[in-house]
Each structure stands twice: as structure tokens, then as C-alpha cells.
Amino acid sequence: MRHAVILAGGGGTRLWPASRRALPKQFLTLGTGPVSLLTSTANRLASVCEDRLYVVTAADQVEQVQHALPELSRSKIIAEPSARNTAAALGLSAVHLLHRDPDAIMAAIPSDQHIGDEEEFRRVLSLAFATAETEDAIVTVGIVPTRPETGYGYLKLGAKHNEQVSEVAEFVEKPDSETAQKYLDSGEYLWNGGMFITKAARLLSEIERLMPETYKGLKTIADAMSEGRGDEVCARVYPELPSISIDYGVMEKTSPVLTIAGDFQWNDVGSWSALPDYRDADSDGNVILGTAITHDASNNILVGDPDKMVAVAGISNMVVVQSGNAVLVLPRDRVQDVRALVQAMRDGKLDQFL
Numbered sequence: 001m002r003h004a005v006i007l008a009g010g011g012g013t014r015l016w017p018a019s020r021r022a023l024p025k026q027f028l029t030l031g032t033g034p035v036s037l038l039t040s041t042a043n044r045l046a047s048v049c050e051d052r053l054y055v056v057t058a059a060d061q062v063e064q065v066q067h068a069l070p071e072l073s074r075s076k077i078i079a080e081p082s083a084r085n086t087a088a089a090l091g092l093s094a095v096h097l098l099h100r101d102p103d104a105i106m107a108a109i110p111s112d113q114h115i116g117d118e119e120e121f122r123r124v125l126s127l128a129f130a131t132a133e134t135e136d137a138i139v140t141v142g143i144v145p146t147r148p149e150t151g152y153g154y155l156k157l158g159a160k161h162n163e164q165v166s167e168v169a170e171f172v173e174k175p176d177s178e179t180a181q182k183y184l185d186s187g188e189y190l191w192n193g194g195m196f197i198t199k200a201a202r203l204l205s206e207i208e209r210l211m212p213e214t215y216k217g218l219k220t221i222a223d224a225m226s227e228g229r230g231d232e233v234c235a236r237v238y239p240e241l242p243s244i245s246i247d248y249g250v251m252e253k254t255s256p257v258l259t260i261a262g263d264f265q266w267n268d269v270g271s272w273s274a275l276p277d278y279r280d281a282d283s284d285g286n287v288i289l290g291t292a293i294t295h296d297a298s299n300n301i302l303v304g305d306p307d308k309m310v311a312v313a314g315i316s317n318m319v320v321v322q323s324g325n326a327v328l329v330l331p332r333d334r335v336q337d338v339r340a341l342v343q344a345m346r347d348g349k350l351d352q353f354l
Contacts, residue, residue, distance in 0.1 A: 116265025
């Protein structure tokens with residue numbers, strides 16, 4: 001049967017100060033709609049997977065997931081005792097699914113993406129499920145690129161598998177601007193949207209082959225689950241698993257990998273520069289989330305709490321974000337530096353701002 005696993009354990013540090021340890025970005029709306037990114041993700045998956053929806057998250061975020069998704073039973077929230085990256089998280093998810101359904105097909109979907117055309121997204125996801133059911137392969141959903149983006153990884157297209165499905169010839173790391181333009185011009189590349197669909201048993205067999213240390217721990221947890229001791233053993237074994245991403249640990253090394261192109265107004269909401277992609281600007285090019293007053297100011301991104309005022313004058317191409325007890329100010333072309341600022345606060349033990 002078809003199951004969806006939403007990955008919802010991240011911290012979203014690039015969207016500080018709105019995204020914090022106590023309230024990561026998947027629980028925020030960030031101007032994408034009336035509900036949180038996580039709730040939006042669950043809503044768009046419901047018609048594809050019916051009630052076979054799961055969320056894998058950090059143990060200390062379980063309560064927030066329950067608040068965001070009150071109709072989701074606690075048994076479908078898979079709690080990680082500690083953060084061990086996406087390979088372990090999805091391996092643990094596969095173990096849980098196979099415990100309930102030996103024939104489970106799983107779609108791994110990030111919780112923090114904005115989708116503009118949800119009907120087209122569901123069509124592509126249904127096609128990916130159908131492909132994974134009939135092919136002995138891992139299927140990805142690649143994103144049709146709209147610009148020479150340097151912040152995303154890419155999928156290089158290989159041979160056509162059929163009219164709508166292609167093989168992935170190569171996973172490509174984030175390129176420089178010149179290379180990204182070549183990728184866009186060639187028409188032979190898709191953005192890596194971080195979504196894949198596969199038989200749960202196939203995923204575990206690839207982890208066994210490519211990540212034997214991780215598999216050994218997951219097998220121990222699986223055996224304990226069959227004995228009714230899964231939570232106890234997971235709490236002991238899981239924190240010792242290697243911290244490796246699913247892309248690096250499995251996807252870049254397995255074969256075959258198939259991909260389906262998705263053209264559904266996708267945005268990973270990965271930094272403050274993403275806001276203009278899905279939120280309209282005013283007549284001066286300013287994108288505003290919250291309440292703001294501008295004077296002789298253009299092409300800025302201005303964000304504030306609902307009960308606070310952000311007022312700017314005489315600036316252009318800047319990001320100004322007020323949230324809680326912190327204010328962020330930096331040029332739009334330096335938004336990736338938010339990570340460096342967060343790390344500086346960690347180094348300075350300024351935890352009250354994180």
C-alpha cells in the first residue's frame with residue numbers, strides 16, 4: 001500500500017530569527033498560507049495516501065507535530081531520540097512501515113516546502129508511486145528549474161525510461177553561477193527537490209548494502225519492535241547511528257534511480273530570499289510579511305511579528321526581519337550568512353536568542 005512519510009525534524013536555521021529551536025520553520029506559516037508548512041504538506045498528501053500518513057520528527061518536537069496535526073494519531077508520529085540525519089530517519093521510518101505493512105511503498109516528503117499547483121503535485125506523486133510499484137528502482141521527483149540557482153543540488157537526466165520517466169545519470173552538487181546557467185540552458189538537469197518514492201523493503205536493502213553500520217542498528221530496532229520493545233531499544237541504539245544524509249548515503253550510490261519532472265511552482269522556503277517567489281511585492285518591489293512602513297525604499301524583504309512595526313527608509317535590496325527578541329539585517333545577496341550568524345551565537349552561548 002502507499003504511505004507518505006513527512007520529514008519534520010529540522011531546525012531551519014537559515015530562517016532565523018523566525019525559525020528557532022523551540023519553533024522550527026516547519027511549524028511557521030512564513031506567508032505561504034493560513035496554516036503552517038507542515039500542515040500544508042499533510043493536507044496535500046491526504047488524498048494520495050488517505051490515512052497512511054506518518055511524520056518522522058525529533059522527540060522534543062512530537063508535541064508540536066500533534067498540535068499542527070491534531071487528527072494524526074500518536075502512533076503515526078515516529079520520534080527520533082536524537083538527530084542522526086535523513087538516512088537514519090528514513091531507515092527508521094521504513095522499519096516502522098514494514099512492521100505494519102510488509103508491502104509498503106513509501107514517499108519521503110520534506111515538511112517545509114511550498115507547492116503552488118497542488119493538483120499537479122498530486123498527479124506527479126501518484127505517477128511516482130505507480131512507477132515505484134512496478135519498477136525495481138528508487139524514484140525521485142525532480143523540479144523543473146526556473147533560474148540558474150546555486151543553492152540547490154541538481155539531477156542530471158539520463159536515458160528516457162518512458163515518456164514521463166527518465167533515469168538519473170548523476171546527482172550533482174550545488175554549482176557556481178556560471179555552471180548553473182549552463183545546466184539551465186541545456187535542459188538536461190532538474191533541481192533535486194529532496195523527494196523520493198520507493199518500496200520500504202528496497203530502501204532497507206540499499207541501506208544494508210551501502211551503509212552496513214546503519215543497517216545493523218536499524219535491524220536491532222526492527223527485531224525489538226517485533227518483541228514489543230521497540231521504543232526502549234531505539235532510545236539506546238538510534239543515537240549511535242552514523243549521521244549521514246540519505247542523498248550521500250544511498251541516493252548518489254544506488255542504481256537505478258528514476259526521476260519524474262515536477263513543474264508545480266515548487267519552493268523549498270530555504271532562506272529569506274525565497275519569499276518573493278510566492279509573495280507579491282508592492283509597487284516599489286518590497287515584499288512585506290507583517291506590518292511595515294517604507295519611505296524611499298525598494299526591493300527589500302521586510303518581516304515582522306503581527307504586533308510589531310518594521311519601518312525603513314532610504315535602503316534597497318536589504319532583508320530586515322524582526323521576530324521575538326531578535327532583529328536580523330543584511331543584504332539580500334548575503335542571506336546565506338544567516339547560518340554564520342547562528343553559529344556565532346552558538347559559539348557565544350547566546351542560547352536565549354536561538
